[in-house]
Amino acid sequence: GQQLNQSPQSMFIQEGEDVSMNCTSSSIFNTWLWYKQEPGEGPVLLIALYKAGELTSNGRLTAQFGITRKDSFLNISASIPSDVGIYFCAGLYNFNKFYFGSGTKLNVKP
Amino acid sequence: NAGVTQTPKFQVLKTGQSMTLQCAQDMNHNSMYWYRQDPGMGLRLIYYSASEGTTDKGEVPNGYNVSRLNKREFSLRLESAAPSQTSVYFCASSADPWTSGGQLETQYFGPGTRLLVL
Numbered sequence: 313g314q315q316l317n318q319s320p321q322s323m324f325i326q327e328g329e330d331v332s333m334n335c336t337s338s339s340i341f342n343t344w345l346w347y348k349q350e351p352g353e354g355p356v357l358l359i360a361l362y363k364a365g366e367l368t369s370n371g372r373l374t375a376q377f378g379i380t381r382k383d384s385f386l387n388i389s390a391s392i393p394s395d396v397g398i399y400f401c402a403g404l405y406n407f408n409k410f411y412f413g414s415g416t417k418l419n420v421k422p
Numbered sequence: 423n424a425g426v427t428q429t430p431k432f433q434v435l436k437t438g439q440s441m442t443l444q445c446a447q448d449m450n451h452n453s454m455y456w457y458r459q460d461p462g463m464g465l466r467l468i469y470y471s472a473s474e475g476t477t478d479k480g481e482v483p484n485g486y487n488v489s490r491l492n493k494r495e496f497s498l499r500l501e502s503a504a505p506s507q508t509s510v511y512f513c514a515s516s517a518d519p520w521t522s523g524g525q526l527e528t529q530y531f532g533p534g535t536r537l538l539v540l
Contacts, residue, residue, distance in 0.1 A: 316464070354426075354512050354531025355465070400464050409480065410455070410529070412464030 315339075318401050318413030325391055326421050333399060333416040334385040341403030344377050344384035345410070349398045358399075359386070391420050424448055426532035428513050434538045435503045443498040443535050445513030453516045454496035455480075455529065456488060458509040465512060471496055503539045511535045 318335045325331060335344070343362055347355035359370050361377035361384060368375055374387045388395055401413040429444045447454065452473050457465040457480075467480030471490040485507060487499045496515075500507060513532040 318464070321462075352533070354514070354534055356531070357528045360528075402464070409470070410465075410467060411481065412457075412466070414462060414464050 316401060316403060316411055316413040318416055320416055321414070322417040322419070324419045324421065327391060327393060329391055331388040331391055331395075331418060332385060333401075334383060335401030335403075335413045336383040337403060337411075338382065339403070339405065340381040341405055341411075342381075343404035344375070345402040345404065346373075346375050346384070346386045347400045347402060347412075349400065349415070351397075355400055388418075391418075393420050393422050396420050426513055426515055426530050428511075428532040428535050430535060431533070432536045434540065435500075436540055437504060439503050440499070440501050441503065442500075443511055443513075443537075444495070445497065445532060446495045447513075447515040447530070448494065449515060449517075449530065450493065451515040451517050451530075452493070454490065455514040455516075456486075456496065456498045457512045457514065458482065458507075459512060459534075460509050468498065468511075503537075505539045507537065508539045509537060511537060 316335055316337050345360050346358045348358050349355040359368050359375040364381050365379050366377040372389045398415040398417050400415045403411050426447045455470040456468040459465045466482045468486050469480050469488040471477045474493045477488050489497045512534050514529045516529045
């Protein structure tokens with residue numbers, strides 16, 4: 313299967329700080345996705361990226377599709393306590409198979 | 423509109439027992455998926471179904487079977503459970519991976535089934 317390497321594994325930050333996490337792969341993906349998962353729930357899609365170089369925002373979240381199509385990053389600006397959760401990157405391969413990274417666990421101190 | 427529902431929420435099995443995890447969606451979606459999530463790992467695709475009556479293997483299909491009997495329901499069966507199948511199982515659905523406009527249809531996930539195999 314396709315391997316997605318997501319980093320960092322976990323982060324402990326102060327409320328108000330900016331956050332950056334990234335995802336790399338040895339394979340080219342058609343689409344990059346970023347999800348957030350809260351305890352006891354399924355993941356929720358935050359941002360979808362379709363073209364190499366694309367930069368997309370969703371409120372305080374900004375994500376980019378790498379030029380090589382093998383990487384993506386997610387930035388969260390001015391973090392707040394409700395940003396706590398696990399963030400997953402995912403790549404869409406062959407137009408119908410989703411592969412997920414191992415997740416970045418975000419902790420925000422008020 | 424309940425979205426994606428899964429039953430049961432929790433299950434404990436003994437090695438060798440069988441069980442079926444149920445998933446249903448009320449959004450009239452064509453595509454449905456089964457994933458497993460293990461500690462410290464992302465979701466891994468077990469099987470997916472692009473439409474009623476069709477299924478295809480994902481990344482980790484061994485030890486599982488699926489059935490898409492109608493558009494609403496997609497079940498996952500463990501014929502002979504093993505401790506390695508202890509995991510949280512998520513079902514998801516989407517209208518189609520792609521809309522005619524080239525945009526990805528959002529996958530909607532159920533709340534998960536927590537399975538422990540002893």
